[in-house]
Amino acid sequence: MAVRYELIKTCAQTGARLGRLHTPHGIIDTPTFMPVGTQATVKGMAPEELKDLGAQIILGNTYHLFLRPGHELIREAGGLHRFMNWDRPILTDSGGFQVFSLSENRKITEEGVQFRSHLNGDKLFLSPEAATEVQNAFGSDIMMAFDECPPYPAEYEYVKRSTERTSRWAERCLKAHTRPHEQALFGIVQGGMHTDLRRQSAADLTSLDFPGYAMGGLSVGEPKALMYEMLEETVPLLPGGKPRYLMGVGSPDALVEGSIRGVDMFDCVLPTRIARNGTLMTSQGRLVVRNAKYVSDFSPLDPECSCYACEHYSRAYIRHLVKADEMFGLRLTTIHNLHFLVELMRQVREAIREDRLRDFRDEFFDKYGMEGNESGF
Amino acid sequence: MAVRYELIKTCAQTGARLGRLHTPHGIIDTPTFMPVGTQATVKGMAPEELKDLGAQIILGNTYHLFLRPGHELIREAGGLHRFMNWDRPILTDSGGFQVFSLSENRKITEEGVQFRSHLNGDKLFLSPEAATEVQNAFGSDIMMAFDECPPYPAEYEYVKRSTERTSRWAERCLKAHTRPHEQALFGIVQGGMHTDLRRQSAADLTSLDFPGYAMGGLSVGEPKALMYEMLEETVPLLPGGKPRYLMGVGSPDALVEGSIRGVDMFDCVLPTRIARNGTLMTSQGRLVVRNAKYVSDFSPLDPECSCYACEHYSRAYIRHLVKADEMFGLRLTTIHNLHFLVELMRQVREAIREDRLRDFRDEFFDKYGMEGNESGF
Numbered sequence: 235m236a237v238r239y240e241l242i243k244t245c246a247q248t249g250a251r252l253g254r255l256h257t258p259h260g261i262i263d264t265p266t267f268m269p270v271g272t273q274a275t276v277k278g279m280a281p282e283e284l285k286d287l288g289a290q291i292i293l294g295n296t297y298h299l300f301l302r303p304g305h306e307l308i309r310e311a312g313g314l315h316r317f318m319n320w321d322r323p324i325l326t327d328s329g330g331f332q333v334f335s336l337s338e339n340r341k342i343t344e345e346g347v348q349f350r351s352h353l354n355g356d357k358l359f360l361s362p363e364a365a366t367e368v369q370n371a372f373g374s375d376i377m378m379a380f381d382e383c384p385p386y387p388a389e390y391e392y393v394k395r396s397t398e399r400t401s402r403w404a405e406r407c408l409k410a411h412t413r414p415h416e417q418a419l420f421g422i423v424q425g426g427m428h429t430d431l432r433r434q435s436a437a438d439l440t441s442l443d444f445p446g447y448a449m450g451g452l453s454v455g456e457p458k459a460l461m462y463e464m465l466e467e468t469v470p471l472l473p474g475g476k477p478r479y480l481m482g483v484g485s486p487d488a489l490v491e492g493s494i495r496g497v498d499m500f501d502c503v504l505p506t507r508i509a510r511n512g513t514l515m516t517s518q519g520r521l522v523v524r525n526a527k528y529v530s531d532f533s534p535l536d537p538e539c540s541c542y543a544c545e546h547y548s549r550a551y552i553r554h555l556v557k558a559d560e561m562f563g564l565r566l567t568t569i570h571n572l573h574f575l576v577e578l579m580r581q582v583r584e585a586i587r588e589d590r591l592r593d594f595r596d597e598f599f600d601k602y603g604m605e606g607n608e609s610g611f
Numbered sequence: 612m613a614v615r616y617e618l619i620k621t622c623a624q625t626g627a628r629l630g631r632l633h634t635p636h637g638i639i640d641t642p643t644f645m646p647v648g649t650q651a652t653v654k655g656m657a658p659e660e661l662k663d664l665g666a667q668i669i670l671g672n673t674y675h676l677f678l679r680p681g682h683e684l685i686r687e688a689g690g691l692h693r694f695m696n697w698d699r700p701i702l703t704d705s706g707g708f709q710v711f712s713l714s715e716n717r718k719i720t721e722e723g724v725q726f727r728s729h730l731n732g733d734k735l736f737l738s739p740e741a742a743t744e745v746q747n748a749f750g751s752d753i754m755m756a757f758d759e760c761p762p763y764p765a766e767y768e769y770v771k772r773s774t775e776r777t778s779r780w781a782e783r784c785l786k787a788h789t790r791p792h793e794q795a796l797f798g799i800v801q802g803g804m805h806t807d808l809r810r811q812s813a814a815d816l817t818s819l820d821f822p823g824y825a826m827g828g829l830s831v832g833e834p835k836a837l838m839y840e841m842l843e844e845t846v847p848l849l850p851g852g853k854p855r856y857l858m859g860v861g862s863p864d865a866l867v868e869g870s871i872r873g874v875d876m877f878d879c880v881l882p883t884r885i886a887r888n889g890t891l892m893t894s895q896g897r898l899v900v901r902n903a904k905y906v907s908d909f910s911p912l913d914p915e916c917s918c919y920a921c922e923h924y925s926r927a928y929i930r931h932l933v934k935a936d937e938m939f940g941l942r943l944t945t946i947h948n949l950h951f952l953v954e955l956m957r958q959v960r961e962a963i964r965e966d967r968l969r970d971f972r973d974e975f976f977d978k979y980g981m982e983g984n985e986s987g988f
Contacts, residue, residue: 273931273932273935273937274928274931274932275932275937275938275939275940277937277938277939278938278939278942279939280939280942302931302934302935303906303927303931303934307906307907307927307931310907310909311909311925311927311928317925317927317928318928319923319924319928529680529684530684530687532687532688546696547696548688548694550680550684550688550694551651551688551694551695551696554650554651554679554680554684555650555651555652557679557680558650558679560650560652560654561652561654561655561938561941561942562652562654562655562656562657563652564938565655565657565938
């Protein structure tokens, strides 16, 4: 088995779990946030900087890497870890989400998905077997089963057919997987916002005995309350001895709420994407450093933060860099936001260890100035 | 005196000088190459990375910083060093070159230059007094006198009038300078490609007893042989106890040829600018990493290089990043090119110490595959 989940304890105040995920490239403390390195790089960051801020695992996007530079090149390089000089764990998604959100001229059949590259219009095909082969070439520690992520909102009948197909695809991924001892393949529970379909999907996938389970098709535009409801329906159906991964979630409030509901892993482009626009996550809430009021503010982005950006640079300097389109500005805002989420998850784990995650949530939300559980992201 | 030049020795094979420039923020081994940090950042680089690759001094551009974020903000921040978190020496230019190359609707009078900002069209004015005040606000270790850099080619009469005005402006800069003990103000010898005007300019400026002298108006489009001829005419007219700075020169061959002719300091955007286009300086010559032939080349950019990029990443990976417009690709190519020039200057200093700079030049040019003294830059 390529990965092993070790449950350390469950929070007495919530359903949150403190654990460790053992992988071929190292141990991940859970619950964890995974920075996204779409094109074999977390935008703007060196691997050493990711390590310095405490990232234990990063994510790669199969769709993007399949298009460019291609999985055969990455295989030839000795795998994704060697190609990009990252020796800690890597999780790759299956490409499913991007095929449905980025590609053009999609045609879905039972066999798989035919589509055109959003880069150059090339006609391409991904299937459970192809997505598995591509991820085997990457050598990621954790691979994801090829799925369809239905849009929100969507007709019940569409979601039903899609979810059933995703279950059949999951079985084909397991069969196609050639390196189960080196790479763990996780199943993805779908079912849209329909509790009966979520239950069916969870039953289908757990019967296949994956080493870990993701919840997909959430954080796709639905209200957060609905997402939490779906989590509450789904998480209890997943085996306690396996890790649980909530895909595409990265707002501070949702990381805390997700952990409370028993999620172990999260990923999202949110912190890195908003950083490139000069928007920061801070202990006092959202901060848009481009705003004129920071023009001569020589305090750090977040006075309570100990990241490289906050230790050495002022809001005034970072504002100048962002306004002047200077790369170093984006490096600093990216470092800060990733540090903020990694540090938040460390605090979440500490709170679980001390059976006070609900108290932590209340204090954090209060300080963060959240309006009705919404962090502004 | 804010700076002191210490001559260690002169090369027995050439006119090259090994020296040390003592400044308020540290010692610079000369001859030296100064990376350019136009907008209070060397594009893409953290200060720590510049130190790691051996940069002892960087340059800031007065024109750009005057426009944005403005010298009053930098003064308020405690100076440019503090604003940008760089505690080693900084040299700022006078803004003259950019006023004449970047701004719009220029009007030159004896008083100074009226122009419009290339960013937003604002009507602005720079004069010897203003450029000096701005640089005093920056707190740079070395400031430059406000000059006009005549275009090439230009009419003799135009260059003559311009050069004479630059001499008068230099005197006004000296008078306006309020911090001579903390900041050294260098004069700039102009004179275009006319030896009599160069001689006159050198005589005018040395009579004012600046703590250092630059040669401006070179590397502006003229053949390199003509630039070297101008250097050979001008350098002997400058006092041996003061540093000599050749502005805007950064091709590997010109750094070696300039050192041979007694230049101590160089700066240029060339290494950082071409890096952002994926063009590298290597011990085997120019390398364009975007080229298809590097698609699966897993060797480093330069097999003889020990920089961070060459130690950890392949041409194939860097090509992928550059093609995918990933910031980290530009960081790696920038690190490499700056390391290449800083390391080249270290080798030049070693060759001077061992009285073999002419031999070094021949070996370097031969290996570099230069055609008739041209490095391809």
